[in-house]
Amino acid sequence: MSANLLRRAAAQPASTLDVERIRGEFPLLHNVRVHGKRLVYLDSAASSQMPQAVIDRLVRYRTTEHANIHRGVHYLSETATAAYEGARKIARAFVNAGDEREIVFTSNATDAINLVMHGYGRRFIVAGDEIILTQLEHHANIVPWQMLCEERGARLRVVPINDAGELLLEEYERLFNPRTKFVALAHVSNALGTINPVRDMIASAHRRGVPVLIDGAQAVPHMNVDVRHLDCDFYAFSGHKMFGPTGIGVLYGKAGLLEKMQPFKGGGDMILAVSFEKTTYNVPPHKFEAGTPPIAGAIGLGAAMEYLNAVGQDRIAAHEHALLEYATDLVGGIPGVRLIGTAKEKAAVLSFYVGEIHPHDVGTLLDQEGVAVRTGHHCAQPLMQRFGVPATVRASFACYNTFADVDALAAAVRKVQQLFA
Amino acid sequence: MDPKQLYQEVILDHNKKPRNWGRLDAATHRAEGVNPLCGDHIWLALGLEGDKIAAIAFEGEGCAICKASASMMTMAVKGRSVADAETLIEHFRAMATGREAVATSGAVLGRLTVFAGVKDLPSRVKCAILPWHTLHAAFRHEATATTEGAADPVAQDA
Numbered sequence: 001m002s003a004n005l006l007r008r009a010a011a012q013p014a015s016t017l018d019v020e021r022i023r024g025e026f027p028l029l030h031n032v033r034v035h036g037k038r039l040v041y042l043d044s045a046a047s048s049q050m051p052q053a054v055i056d057r058l059v060r061y062r063t064t065e066h067a068n069i070h071r072g073v074h075y076l077s078e079t080a081t082a083a084y085e086g087a088r089k090i091a092r093a094f095v096n097a098g099d100e101r102e103i104v105f106t107s108n109a110t111d112a113i114n115l116v117m118h119g120y121g122r123r124f125i126v127a128g129d130e131i132i133l134t135q136l137e138h139h140a141n142i143v144p145w146q147m148l149c150e151e152r153g154a155r156l157r158v159v160p161i162n163d164a165g166e167l168l169l170e171e172y173e174r175l176f177n178p179r180t181k182f183v184a185l186a187h188v189s190n191a192l193g194t195i196n197p198v199r200d201m202i203a204s205a206h207r208r209g210v211p212v213l214i215d216g217a218q219a220v221p222h223m224n225v226d227v228r229h230l231d232c233d234f235y236a237f238s239g240h241k242m243f244g245p246t247g248i249g250v251l252y253g254k255a256g257l258l259e260k261m262q263p264f265k266g267g268g269d270m271i272l273a274v275s276f277e278k279t280t281y282n283v284p285p286h287k288f289e290a291g292t293p294p295i296a297g298a299i300g301l302g303a304a305m306e307y308l309n310a311v312g313q314d315r316i317a318a319h320e321h322a323l324l325e326y327a328t329d330l331v332g333g334i335p336g337v338r339l340i341g342t343a344k345e346k347a348a349v350l351s352f353y354v355g356e357i358h359p360h361d362v363g364t365l366l367d368q369e370g371v372a373v374r375t376g377h378h379c380a381q382p383l384m385q386r387f388g389v390p391a392t393v394r395a396s397f398a399c400y401n402t403f404a405d406v407d408a409l410a411a412a413v414r415k416v417q418q419l420f421a
Numbered sequence: 422m423d424p425k426q427l428y429q430e431v432i433l434d435h436n437k438k439p440r441n442w443g444r445l446d447a448a449t450h451r452a453e454g455v456n457p458l459c460g461d462h463i464w465l466a467l468g469l470e471g472d473k474i475a476a477i478a479f480e481g482e483g484c485a486i487c488k489a490s491a492s493m494m495t496m497a498v499k500g501r502s503v504a505d506a507e508t509l510i511e512h513f514r515a516m517a518t519g520r521e522a523v524a525t526s527g528a529v530l531g532r533l534t535v536f537a538g539v540k541d542l543p544s545r546v547k548c549a550i551l552p553w554h555t556l557h558a559a560f561r562h563e564a565t566a567t568t569e570g571a572a573d574p575v576a577q578d579a
């Protein structure tokens with residue numbers, strides 16, 4: 001399947017994406033009608049849909065390959081283990097990590113961040129230490145660090161943003177002091193779409209000897225991510241936002257750091273030897289994968305990465321950028337619509353407010369037109385407070401969205417305005 | 422359900438021009454209602470004379486469903502007894518969560534049946550019920566009300 005896709009993809013001009021062919025590969029987009037209307041799915045930042053190639057891979061695993069991994073000597077167990085570890089190889093290449101041992105399967109990005117909080121934070125952060133975050137963070141990259149600070153008597157420092165939703169980098173530089181022990185920041189803001197200059201920010205932290213975790217949940221589906229080029233110490237992301245299944249995520253961690261970390265969860269598979277006196281832990285990544293993992297999830301995620309590779313991340317990024325520009329003009333141009341987040345570097349996310357109409361009313365009425373958007377605080381309440389709104393309407397785009405989808409969004413927004421006029 | 426049935430004239434009108442909007446300096450009872458998950462937030466003040474709701478006012482920020490529900494609630498309970506209001510609260514909750522048929526609630530709730538449609542929009546049930554929870558809390562001198570967690574009407578009635 002993937003080889004076939006690669007061939008087809010290569011035959012197309014480098015700058016264009018055959019969106020109709022891509023849409024054809026996502027069965028849900030055609031199977032579902034919403035209130036009698038064509039589904040316009042603009043909520044991929046919450047969870048993306050799954051292409052047939054991933055669904056087929058999951059079916060193949062479940063119907064011909066399933067057994068527990070790393071345990072049995074029988075045929076099926078060896079097959080499942082090879083498929084699971086094969087997914088790790090794909091993930092390593094996907095983010096260009098140097099070694100497979102640096103790829104830990106987790107249940108999602110949140111789980112990956114919590115792993116670092118427990119494994120690294122609880123080992124090395126002490127009273128008086130400071131952790132730098134940003135105003136743009138998802139709760140998943142705030143709450144674990146807050147829990148750690150409460151437990152240890154450490155302190156959170158927050159990088160502020162400007163009105164466009166861009167980080168104030170000079171303020172970031174100013175937050176560093178000898179007590180700074182960790183930096184955790186989003187690659188792409190889930191609520192606004194802002195792409196942060198993480199490579200420079202990582203270099204800055206490293207000049208002071210401070211390790212950096214990047215929450216990449218919103219980045220990996222939309223751009224090429226190279227962890228060695230970024231030189232991040234940790235990189236966390238989720239499978240279900242990049243056409244994979246739910247229940248699977250990845251933590252990339254530099255081998256040297258993973259080795260120094262304490263385990264997060266105890267159990268089977270993360271040990272080398274257990275007696276009631278002492279347990280000898282396994283080496284990374286297994287040290288952090290206690291219990292039977294989501295085997296199918298990992299294999300499905302591997303298939304999703306192959307799908308993204310085949311379509312081409314650069315071409316996806318170019319298509320989504322064109323969608324964003326079109327949507328910014330069309331929806332942002334509607335009188336009364338206020339865009340929240342207008343950073344120069346943005347992923348395909350459009351967060352907005354329609355006049356005085358509450359986002360939940362907008363969301364319910366857009367749904368009536370078949371348009372699925374997210375409304376709410378997007379698990380980023382500190383960010384909403386910064387803009388003085390309780391919530392926004394968020395349309396987020398993926399490679400299967402079309403300009404017609406944007407037209408449908410704009411038409412539906414105008415309809416809401418008419419109802420409330 | 423067609424949400425446009427829910428977003429009908431009367432609700433849109435109360436959203437635009439909420440009745441009994443404002444503060445009550447001589448309030449005997451107050452409560453604040455918050456749905457942190459969706460951002461609905463209302464402040465309710467009552468002036469009770471004996472058992473009678475002589476005065477009622479609210480302010481807040483929230484969606485049209487929440488605001489209209491609060492506005493129509495204040496009209497429905499003003500001048501009535503606390504016991505009557507508690508009966509309305511019960512029936513409104515039952516109607517909004519689909520526990521009671523509109524035909525049954527209708528006799529008690531009258532115009533408030535315009536909110537019956539929320540039962541088909543699980544994510545919006547709480548918006549409609551929040552003002553009623555807040556009223557109940559005010560009667561009991563509880564400072565705050567919510568429709569989240571233990572007070573979640575959808576989870577309780579599921």
